[in-house]
Amino acid sequence: MPIIRAADLAYVRVRVPDLDRAETFMQDFGLVRADRTGQALYMRGAGPDHHVHITEEGPAKFLALGFAVDNAEDLDCLSRLPGASKVERIEEPGGGLRVRLTDPDGHTVEVVHGIARVEPIQHVRHPLNDATEGLRRAGTLARHERGCANVLRLGHAVLVTPELPRMRAWYRETLGLLMSDEIVGPGGEVGLSFNRLDRGAEFVDHHVLLLQAGPKAGLNHVAFEVHDVDDLMLGHEHLQGLGYESVWGIGRHVYGGQIFDYWMDPWEFMYEHWTDSDRLNAEFRGVTEGTVESINGPWGQQVTHRFLTHAHE
Numbered sequence: 001m002p003i004i005r006a007a008d009l010a011y012v013r014v015r016v017p018d019l020d021r022a023e024t025f026m027q028d029f030g031l032v033r034a035d036r037t038g039q040a041l042y043m044r045g046a047g048p049d050h051h052v053h054i055t056e057e058g059p060a061k062f063l064a065l066g067f068a069v070d071n072a073e074d075l076d077c078l079s080r081l082p083g084a085s086k087v088e089r090i091e092e093p094g095g096g097l098r099v100r101l102t103d104p105d106g107h108t109v110e111v112v113h114g115i116a117r118v119e120p121i122q123h124v125r126h127p128l129n130d131a132t133e134g135l136r137r138a139g140t141l142a143r144h145e146r147g148c149a150n151v152l153r154l155g156h157a158v159l160v161t162p163e164l165p166r167m168r169a170w171y172r173e174t175l176g177l178l179m180s181d182e183i184v185g186p187g188g189e190v191g192l193s194f195n196r197l198d199r200g201a202e203f204v205d206h207h208v209l210l211l212q213a214g215p216k217a218g219l220n221h222v223a224f225e226v227h228d229v230d231d232l233m234l235g236h237e238h239l240q241g242l243g244y245e246s247v248w249g250i251g252r253h254v255y256g257g258q259i260f261d262y263w264m265d266p267w268e269f270m271y272e273h274w275t276d277s278d279r280l281n282a283e284f285r286g287v288t289e290g291t292v293e294s295i296n297g298p299w300g301q302q303v304t305h306r307f308l309t310h311a312h313e
């Protein structure tokens with residue numbers, strides 16, 4: 001039995017030296033300012049979460065992953081773990097309660113509850129027709145406008161780790177994550193471990209946390225859901241036009257099944273737009289595959305060296 005079952009990935013916290021430039025990138029990527037203080041920038045998606053990304057000011061560094069829980073008792077439980085903080089009030093925009101933990105690689109994990117909710121942002125969308133559902137926008141004209149993608153919500157994070165078995169055990173035992181897909185090398189070592197939330201019968205994204213074996217611990221990327229393939233393509237052209245660095249994409253993933261597009265911010269934090277993920281619930285039995293030739297999907301750009309070797313401390 002895990003100690004608790006996390007309800008969601010709440011936010012990612014990073015630090016960069018220039019908050020103005022960080023905000024420009026985030027807006028170009030499709031997030032919206034929720035708040036900004038003298039020390040930090042809080043960005044939201046279109047969904048009801050007050051913020052899904054925090055940027056503090058200072059030398060570039062990955063600071064923490066935030067996971068949300070559905071009730072405050074879970075925080076009490078976690079606060080009794082060795083090395084955990086007490087339950088503390090979050091003295092930041094949105095408020096709420098928090099317990100700080102440290103994972104086996106030394107990353108801070110902030111488990112939170114009760115952060116403010118906000119009114120969702122509505123975007124004009126044109127439903128997509130396909131051969132079996134061909135009347136989704138019957139009788140209307142789809143006039144798409146150029147511009148940035150519209151981020152809806154935070155989906156997943158990817159950590160590179162030299163201690164994959166220990167990290168995997170910790171996240172599953174502490175936060176109740178479930179295995180969706182794993183890739184195992186010839187010696188039996190796990191190379192990639194895709195883990196999802198356990199929300200019982202409710203269907204969730206194929207992965208909320210991917211652990212990738214590598215020589216150095218760090219953050220590989222953070223991924224946000226956008227509306228659909230049009231929104232993702234609009235975002236791609238927008239970021240390309242502004243001269244940002246494309247890392248990998250556009251393509252369709254094998255593991256998770258989503259359409260993806262990866263970009264670097266000015267300090268080499270990598271962010272993904274995705275749409276159309278596999279959705280699984282707690283009944284799904286995870287799948288283990290032997291060594292795969294590559295992680296290239298059925299179409300799209302081949303995986304880049306930059307993507308495979310990236311780990312931001």
Ligand SMILES: [Fe+2]
Binds near residue numbers: 158221272
């Ligand atoms: Fe991803």
